[in-house]
Amino acid sequence: MKIGDILEIIYQAKNGNFSQRHIRVIQVGETYVKAYCYSKKQLRIFQKEGILASRLVKSA
Numbered sequence: 001m002k003i004g005d006i007l008e009i010i011y012q013a014k015n016g017n018f019s020q021r022h023i024r025v026i027q028v029g030e031t032y033v034k035a036y037c038y039s040k041k042q043l044r045i046f047q048k049e050g051i052l053a054s055r056l057v058k059s060a
Contacts, residue, residue, distance in 0.1 A: 001025055001033065004060025010053040011046060022057065 001007065005025045012018050023035035026043070033051070037044040 001028060001054065002060055003027065005056060006058040007035075008055045008057050009046070009051050012050045012052055014047075014050070018052075025060075 003025055006022065007025065008020065008022050010018065010020055019039070021040075022038040023033075023044070023046070024038070025033060025035050027034040031048055033046045033048060035044060035046060036042070
């Protein structure tokens with residue numbers, strides 16, 4: 001996972017809800033990933049522990 005990659009992820013939010021999303025990675029921190037979420041059409045911060053699976057769609 002690197003800046004600019006487009007990923008498909010399965011994410012579990014803190015409230016327990018699951019979602020499948022396509023994201024473009026903007027920043028990778030120690031515990032989070034800041035990314036543009038194509039589903040929500042806005043910047044989001046995803047906790048790494050909530051990303052249950054990921055698949056590279058397009059490399060930067």
